[in-house]
Amino acid sequence: MAIxxxxxxxxxxxHTKNSTYQMKVDKYGVLLHCxxxxxxxxxxxxxxxxxxxxxxxxxxxxxxxxxxxxxLDSFTQEYSxxxxxxxxxxxxxxxxxxxxxATELRYxxxxxxxxxxxxxxxxxxxxxxxxxxxxVIYLQDVYTGLExxxxxxxxxxxxxxxxxxxxxxxxxxxxxxxxxxxxxxxxEYGDFDLISFYGKHSMxxxxxRTKIHHGIQSIGSVRGISxxxxxxxxxxxxxxxxxxxxxxxxxxxxxxxxxxxEIEKDQIDRTRFICGIHSDNFKWTLHNNDMLWLxxxxxxxxxxGTGSVSRNLHKVIREHICRGIWKNKRRPILxxxxxxxxxxxxxxxxxxxxxxxxxxxxxxxxxDDGWFGKRQDDNTGLGDWFANEKxxxxxxKELSKxxxxxxxxxxxxxxxxxxxxxxxLYRTHPEWAVQIPQRKPCLSRNQLILDFSIKDVQxxxxxxxxxxxxxxSISYIKWDFNRAICDKFSSLLxxxxxxEFSHRYILGLYRVLEELTTKFPEVLxxxxxxxxxxxxxxxxxxxxxxxxSDNTDAIERLSIQYGASFGYPISAMGTHVSAVPNHQTGRxxxxxxxxxxxxxxxxxxxxxxxxxxNEQKQQIKKQIAAFQKYYVLIQYGDYYRISTPLEGTCxxxxxxxxDGTEALVNAVYHHVQANAATVRAKVYGLNxxxxxxxxxxxxxxxxxxxxxxxxxxxxxxxxxxxxLRQVGFVIPSAVIDFQAWQIYIKQCEI
Ligand code: DGJ
Numbered sequence: 001m002a003i004x005x006x007x008x009x010x011x012x013x014x015h016t017k018n019s020t021y022q023m024k025v026d027k028y029g030v031l032l033h034c035x036x037x038x039x040x041x042x043x044x045x046x047x048x049x050x051x052x053x054x055x056x057x058x059x060x061x062x063x064x065x066x067x068x069x070x071x072l073d074s075f076t077q078e079y080s081x082x083x084x085x086x087x088x089x090x091x092x093x094x095x096x097x098x099x100x101x102a103t104e105l106r107y108x109x110x111x112x113x114x115x116x117x118x119x120x121x122x123x124x125x126x127x128x129x130x131x132x133x134x135x136v137i138y139l140q141d142v143y144t145g146l147e148x149x150x151x152x153x154x155x156x157x158x159x160x161x162x163x164x165x166x167x168x169x170x171x172x173x174x175x176x177x178x179x180x181x182x183x184x185x186x187x188e189y190g191d192f193d194l195i196s197f198y199g200k201h202s203m204x205x206x207x208x209r210t211k212i213h214h215g216i217q218s219i220g221s222v223r224g225i226s227x228x229x230x231x232x233x234x235x236x237x238x239x240x241x242x243x244x245x246x247x248x249x250x251x252x253x254x255x256x257x258x259x260x261x262e263i264e265k266d267q268i269d270r271t272r273f274i275c276g277i278h279s280d281n282f283k284w285t286l287h288n289n290d291m292l293w294l295x296x297x298x299x300x301x302x303x304x305g306t307g308s309v310s311r312n313l314h315k316v317i318r319e320h321i322c323r324g325i326w327k328n329k330r331r332p333i334l335x336x337x338x339x340x341x342x343x344x345x346x347x348x349x350x351x352x353x354x355x356x357x358x359x360x361x362x363x364x365x366x367x368d369d370g371w372f373g374k375r376q377d378d379n380t381g382l383g384d385w386f387a388n389e390k391x392x393x394x395x396x397k398e399l400s401k402x403x404x405x406x407x408x409x410x411x412x413x414x415x416x417x418x419x420x421x422x423x424x425l426y427r428t429h430p431e432w433a434v435q436i437p438q439r440k441p442c443l444s445r446n447q448l449i450l451d452f453s454i455k456d457v458q459x460x461x462x463x464x465x466x467x468x469x470x471x472x473s474i475s476y477i478k479w480d481f482n483r484a485i486c487d488k489f490s491s492l493l494x495x496x497x498x499x500e501f502s503h504r505y506i507l508g509l510y511r512v513l514e515e516l517t518t519k520f521p522e523v524l525x526x527x528x529x530x531x532x533x534x535x536x537x538x539x540x541x542x543x544x545x546x547x548x549s550d551n552t553d554a555i556e557r558l559s560i561q562y563g564a565s566f567g568y569p570i571s572a573m574g575t576h577v578s579a580v581p582n583h584q585t586g587r588x589x590x591x592x593x594x595x596x597x598x599x600x601x602x603x604x605x606x607x608x609x610x611x612x613x614n615e616q617k618q619q620i621k622k623q624i625a626a627f628q629k630y631y632v633l634i635q636y637g638d639y640y641r642i643s644t645p646l647e648g649t650c651x652x653x654x655x656x657x658x659d660g661t662e663a664l665v666n667a668v669y670h671h672v673q674a675n676a677a678t679v680r681a682k683v684y685g686l687n688x689x690x691x692x693x694x695x696x697x698x699x700x701x702x703x704x705x706x707x708x709x710x711x712x713x714x715x716x717x718x719x720x721x722x723x724l725r726q727v728g729f730v731i732p733s734a735v736i737d738f739q740a741w742q743i744y745i746k747q748c749e750i
Contacts (some may be wrong), residue, residue: 123541145171181276190271205563224485283499344504383425411476575601
């Protein structure tokens with residue numbers, strides 16, 4: 001049983017395989033948070049807490065006369081209200097009909113449900129009844145009748161607990177939510193580090209580890225999208241935690257819009273974590289019986305460091321977020337036209353690339369931006385989702401036929417949420433563009449945003465994209481989004497509902513994606529936000545892969561993909577081999593290195609294949625053969641970060657299958673040094689008592705200049721799993737700048 005209710009102590013204890021979560025209803029009906037961490041028993045952990053009169057921390061009225069130690073300001077609560085004597089950051093802030101901003105939540109009951117709860121209109125973890133259980137705890141504001149239902153989904157075997165909240169106005173008067181978080185956790189102590197991922201366009205997922213200090217620390221987005229700037233995934237860990245050891249929590253917000261993750265360490269070192277929709281652009285009025293579901297948060301805890309937390313998340317995202325046939329079906333190796341041609345192409349150019357690509361074993365050709373409306377650059381055409389036949393020299397249908405005739409599938413780029421002022425759609429429906437009446441809108445990439453909060457807009461896009469897919473034989477869609485949202489205002493919402501715009505926009509986006517992916521299950525959708533502006537678990541519910549960054553420089557991609565791997569599986573990361581000198585950095589890296597790094601993702605190419613030499617084309621065949629050979633290991637294996645691209649000389653990472661019989665170690669020298677210290681890779685996930693043989697992927701040795709074979713590596717020898725884990729093996733030295741190696745490890749008989 002994953003949910004244990006102790007009626008004597010009024011505790012709710014949730015167990016996963018390796019973690020425990022506990023809450024308790026106290027004598028005043030306040031729901032306390034008692035514990036989240038390493039697996040333990042059902043004992044009431046609040047008995048171990050220390051309560052004192054903290055001075056200037058007021059007491060609730062019922063307790064004031066008898067117990068001045070009883071203060072919401074210093075207790076660890078499960079979901080905090082506002083304005084009633086707890087001065088810390090809060091989960092819920094609402095304005096009542098009388099103008100007051102007080103919410104005082106008390107326990108009213110609970111419910112246990114078989115299987116995992118579902119949420120209306122929002123992405124979420126799904127699981128069948130044998131894999132999951134649900135606990136719902138009901139709280140209500142004492143005066144207004146505002147009901148807060150806390151949902152906990154327990155996926156015991158995966159060490160995952162999901163949380164969401166449903167808020168219902170059970171009172172008679174209107175209540176306006178000003179802040180409504182999805183997840184709130186209080187710890188009685190606070191020696192934590194926060195690991196978060198900041199970035200910018202073309203350099204996403206930079207890892208930042210900071211000590212939680214007294215005061216409030218927060219990350220978030222008010223950009224209408226989850227954003228390049230901060231990813232809606234964080235880890236919280238003990239300061240001694242590293243990649244393999246120590247207590248660590250992971251929190252992934254299943255949402256693609258504005259979010260905030262706040263942490264407050266107070267004066268008595270209690271630490272509060274709050275995650276939810278950002279409150280800056282959020283105001284939601286609930287009339288009598290109205291309710292609002294909040295987006296889900298996935299939580300996991302491990303005693304075995306950041307690596308273990310990442311693997312828990314990889315698994316739950318791969319198996320319980322990603323859906324449809326593409327969840328387990330082998331994804332095609334693609335070639336994308338963007339860095340090959342940008343806007344400068346004709347139908348013939350594209351057909352030539354597709355033809356060459358097909359001959360080398362590439363399976364899908366993607367026509368990127370520039371094929372529609374009057375688009376010759378990024379100033380026009382968004383919204384006009386019909387082919388520019390003059391430019392292509394034929395209809396979309398004909399082009400798709402001619403490309404498919406080369407022996408390759410056909411996919412297209414679209415940006416349905418974008419609208420150019422210079423477009424037929426804008427001329428017909430200016431009111432569909434997001435802008436505030438009487439104000440000039442802020443342009444970005446010279447474009448506006450289509451108001452996806454409007455149902456007519458959603459329907460129009462569903463129809464338009466459906467027609468496109470039906471008209472041409474489209475196997476793949478890259479769904480891009482190239483600016484942040486501002487001028488937040490919807491022409492259809494009344495003034496008092498404008499605060500709902502940002503969230504309604506995301507609900508609209510989710511509806512469109514749900515309809516299209518349901519209607520066309522065989523089409524592979526990849527999302528993109530000018531690279532990684534919408535790299536989040538919410539999007540992965542609809543699109544199983546996301547273009548990781550507009551930065552295709554292999555060495556920079558090492559860091560971007562390293563950062564992304566903390567919260568997201570390899571199967572989610574859109575990765576391509578591009579040309580050198582790299583278009584963003586000018587860096588020249590070996591072709592083999594670019595392939596090695598792109599293979600740790602969905603794998604594809606983004607260069608003008610016609611410009612490659614015959615020898616390079618032969619290399620593509622070998623790269624594809626390697627990717628195909630290790631596909632299952634890479635996409636579904638357990639992922640281990642062995643060394644970081646942020647220091648040292650060599651980045652090393654590993655994939656290992658579940659039963660520990662084979663592994664693939666990848667190594668890239670990001671900083672080649674003369675007479676360098678040896679790089680040692682400890683291999684994880686193998687069976688200690690079994691024996692293994694190591695072999696170098698020959699394609700990489702072929703790339704070495706003559707007679708300069710690597711040293712340090714012992715090929716063909718038989719080594720125990722224990723020795724490989726405890727001692728590790730030496731990564732072959734670098735013989736060229738930015739050298740990459742792939743070492744395959746296979747269990748063998750001795
Ligand atoms: C941004 C994407 O990230 C690129 O890959 C490309 O599709 C461009 N947009 C096209 O405008």
